[in-house]
Every structure is written in C-alpha cells, then in structure tokens.
Amino acid sequence: MNAPTTTDAPPLLRRDEAGIAVLTLDRPASRNALSEALIGALTEELDRIGADRSVRAVVLAASGPVFCAGHDLKEMTTRRKDADRGRAYFAEILGRCSAMMQRIVRLPQPVIAAVEGIATAAGCQLVASCDLAAAGEKARFCTPGVNIGLFCSTPMVALSRNLSRKHAMEMLLLGETIPAAEAARMGLVNRVVPAGSAVAEAMRLAAIIASKSTLTVRIGKKAFYEQAEMTLAEAYDHASRVMAENMLARDAEEGIGAVLEKRQPIWTGE
Structure with missing residues (x-):
C-alpha cells in the first residue's frame, strides 16, 4: 500500500x-x-x-x-x-x-x-x-x-x-x-x-x-514509443539498431536456442 x-x-x-x-x-x-x-x-x-x-x-x-x-x-x-x-x-x-x-x-x-x-x-x-x-x-x-x-x-x-x-x-x-x-x-x-x-x-x-523475458519486454516497450515519434526512415534505422543490440542479449540467445532445440526457454533477464 x-x-x-x-x-x-x-x-x-x-x-x-x-x-x-x-x-x-x-x-x-x-x-x-x-x-x-x-x-x-x-x-x-x-x-x-x-x-x-x-x-x-x-x-x-x-x-x-x-x-x-x-x-x-x-x-x-x-x-x-x-x-x-x-x-x-x-x-x-x-x-x-x-x-x-x-x-x-x-x-x-x-x-x-x-x-x-x-x-x-x-x-x-x-x-x-x-x-x-x-x-x-x-x-x-x-x-x-x-x-x-x-x-x-x-x-x-x-x-x-x-x-x-x-x-x-x-x-x-x-x-x-x-x-x-x-x-x-x-x-x-x-x-x-x-x-x-x-x-x-x-x-x-x-x-x-x-512469462516473457523481462529484458525483451523492456527493450520492446521503450523502442515502440521511441520509434512512434520518428519518421519512417528514422524509425527503421532506430529499430534495426535496437534489434541488433537485442540479438546480443543472453535471453535472445537462449530463446533462439530453445526454438532450434524444441524446448522451453529459461529466461534470466540478461
């Protein structure tokens, strides 16, 4: 309270x-x-x-x-x-x-x-x-x-x-x-x-x-509102940078690995 x-x-x-x-x-x-x-x-x-x-x-x-x-x-x-x-x-x-x-x-x-x-x-x-x-x-x-x-x-x-x-x-x-x-x-x-x-x-x-990766959700929400205020070209440039950085996160590596290995991912928020 x-x-x-x-x-x-x-x-x-x-x-x-x-x-x-x-x-x-x-x-x-x-x-x-x-x-x-x-x-x-x-x-x-x-x-x-x-x-x-x-x-x-x-x-x-x-x-x-x-x-x-x-x-x-x-x-x-x-x-x-x-x-x-x-x-x-x-x-x-x-x-x-x-x-x-x-x-x-x-x-x-x-x-x-x-x-x-x-x-x-x-x-x-x-x-x-x-x-x-x-x-x-x-x-x-x-x-x-x-x-x-x-x-x-x-x-x-x-x-x-x-x-x-x-x-x-x-x-x-x-x-x-x-x-x-x-x-x-x-x-x-x-x-x-x-x-x-x-x-x-x-x-x-x-x-x-x-139930999702907290890191991924935080990255996504922030990027969503940021790109919404940009021109189309600026939004794509920004989103590409965000996604490339996101690919380096441990949760992204884990999530992609889980898909390829046909198992449930284990999120760490990193």
Whole structure:
C-alpha cells in the first residue's frame, strides 16, 4: 500500500501477485477523480515500480462503480479565489498530471488498464496512456470537456496517439459517451469482457507478459514509443539498431536456442 500523502485514507492501493503490481484507484466517493493526492500517489508508486525489477507488469484498476471521473473539479474550482484566479495552480496541477501520464508510457513494465464503469476526461486519458486496456462490457468512455466549455486538451494528446485522427476528434468534438464495444472498435481498448471481469482479464494479459523475458519486454516497450515519434526512415534505422543490440542479449540467445532445440526457454533477464 502506498503511504498516504495526507492524513486521510490513501487514495491508491497496491498489491503484488506473481510479479504483477496491481494499483487500485481508491477514491470511490469522489468517483476516483485525479486529486492532488491521487496524482502524487500514482507518481510515487510508478517510480517505485519502475525501479523494482521483480515487477514484470502492472494492472491499473479502480474501486467503486466509476473507473475515473477525470480531474477533481471541486478541488480545482476552489483555486479560482486565488489572486490570479487560479492560473498558476491550474498550470501546475495539469503539468503534474501530464508528467504522471508520461511516467506510465516510460515505465519499463507494461501497464494494463482494467476498466469498469465510466472513464471520463482525464480518466479516459489515463486509459489511453496505458499500454493495453481491458474493459467490462458495461464500461463507457468520454471526453466531455467541450460540453462544459473546457476542451479536453491534455486527454487529446493520449487519444490522438492511440486512435485515428477522425475517431479522436469525434470523441473530443462531440463529447458523447461511447460504450466499451465502440471503444474497442476505435482502438482505445484491447479486450471487452463480461461486466465485472476486467481485472481478471487484465491479470490474464499481465500473466502472459510476465512469462516473457523481462529484458525483451523492456527493450520492446521503450523502442515502440521511441520509434512512434520518428519518421519512417528514422524509425527503421532506430529499430534495426535496437534489434541488433537485442540479438546480443543472453535471453535472445537462449530463446533462439530453445526454438532450434524444441524446448522451453529459461529466461534470466540478461
């Protein structure tokens, strides 16, 4: 369990199971909104996990009927009383949240969202920032900022890197709630399962990942996001260098040898 950042109950829970770290947003009374405390707790726990080589994959879940309602608008609104009407605070909290989202992308271990209920605004951004996502069939997704005069600009960054431009703009401009099946068709989630089964499916996917060479998975995740920001020629050059280096790893030698010898590989993470 993460140490609380205030005197209240911790907003984030952690348990570990067979090399999988399960992080649970635990502010159900506040619809798991991304408060200062929850952003801070996620940031701290992701940093701990990134440095922990025993963790092979991460599952991100939530308590209660809502996965995440986005930013804590009540918390943010109180800062309108500041002398600058909250300008400095808004920039700071949005920057902290964006940095937390980027930690998920840069984390060596794959992160799988397990979504039940609704993921809206920055909550939808959180799902899009994860490497994979499993959703219960009753889950819903939305970037409704346009409906309240506040365009979902930061969620837009994650959406536009996961969905086609037309699908991302559809969500951002219409602000409509889409069901899990439509989210899967758009590419926001990987699996749609019976309601209440999202965590089980995310754990199943995480277990498959955990059975692979940790070195190979770390190399692959890092290279995937690096090449995505490059031109086609740059991406191929970069991927070729990464793969040539990967070929020299002991796990690659072991894995290829296992195929040729028709046996199961024994991974060392080296």
